[in-house]
Amino acid sequence: MRWWDIAPVLELERALFPHDAWSKGLFWSELAHARGANANRRYVVAEVVGEAGEVRVVGYAGLAAVDGTGDVQTIAVAREHWSTGLGARLLTELLTTANAFECREVLLEVRVDNTRAQRLYERFGFEPVGVRRGYYQPGNIDALVMRLSDPLSAVQGMSHGSQD
Template structure:
C-alpha cells in the first residue's frame, strides 16, 4: 500500500505552510501554539517531525489529442508562474527521542474532519516510528475527547496514566495513551489491517465525492 494510491499526500511541513497551519491551529485549540513555536520546531529541533496532509494534485496529461492539446501542454511547460499548492487539510507533530515517539499535536481543518485524515496522519507517525525502530508511541488526550480516544484505541493505544489539570484553558485532565511492542507480529498485523481499510475508505470516499469542500 503506497501513498500514491490514495487521493491525499502527506509531506514534511514547511515554513511556507505556516499561514494555513495556524488557521487550522486557531480553529482547533483554545490555547493555540504560536507561529514562533512552530518555526523553532521546524528549524532548530532535530528530534521534531512535522507533516501536513493535502489533496493530491492530479498530474496534467502528457499528451492531449485534442486540436489545441499540444498548445496547452506547451504553455504549461513554458509557464514561469507557479501554480498554488492544494490546501493544507491537517497536520501532525511528534518528537522521536530514545526509542519514544511522542505526539505533540494533531489537527484537521473543521471542513475536512470525519474523512479519515486524522487517522492518515496517525498512520504516518506510526510508520515513521517503525522506520526509526522506536519502542513505543505515546500522547496526551483530553479525558472528554472520546472520539480521539476511540481512534487511538483502534491502533492499540491504552491508557497508562492521567495528568491532572494538564490543559491550561480549563484545567481538564489528560489521559496518557501509549502503544508499545511496535515490532511484535500482533501489532504489525493490526496496523496493516487498519491501514488497508483506511486506504480503501479514502479511495472510495474520494470517488463518491471528489473534492474536500
C-alpha cells in the same frame, strides 16, 4: 511541513485548539528539530487541490522521538474533513515515522473530554496508561496519557483493513 506551511497551519490550529493554540514560534522551533543529522521530529501536512488548482492545507501532525519513545506532539484535521479517514492517515504517517526512528513505544496526551480523538487512537491500539491532572490550561482539564507498545504492528494491522 515546511516553514511556508506555518501560516495556513496556524489558521487551523487557532480554529481547532481555541484555548491552547501553539504559537508561530513553537512551530518554527519544532520544524528546526525536523531537519539535519540530529533530527528527532517529523511534521507532515495533508493538502487538497481545489478546482482552480489551488492547494490548501487541511490537516497536520507531528511526532517527536527521544530515546526509543515516540510522542505524538499534535494531530489535527480541518473540521470539514472530519470522518473522511484523514486523521487515521496522518496517524499512520506518524507511526511509520516512529518505526523509522526505531521507537519501541509511542505516547500521547489527549484531553479527557476529547472522545473523538481517543476513539481514533484506540482503533490503532493505544491504551490509557494514566492521567495528568490539570494538564490543559485554561480550565485545569485533565489529560489522558495513552500508549502504543508496538507501532509497527499497529500500522501493518491498519493497512490490512482491520479498521472497523
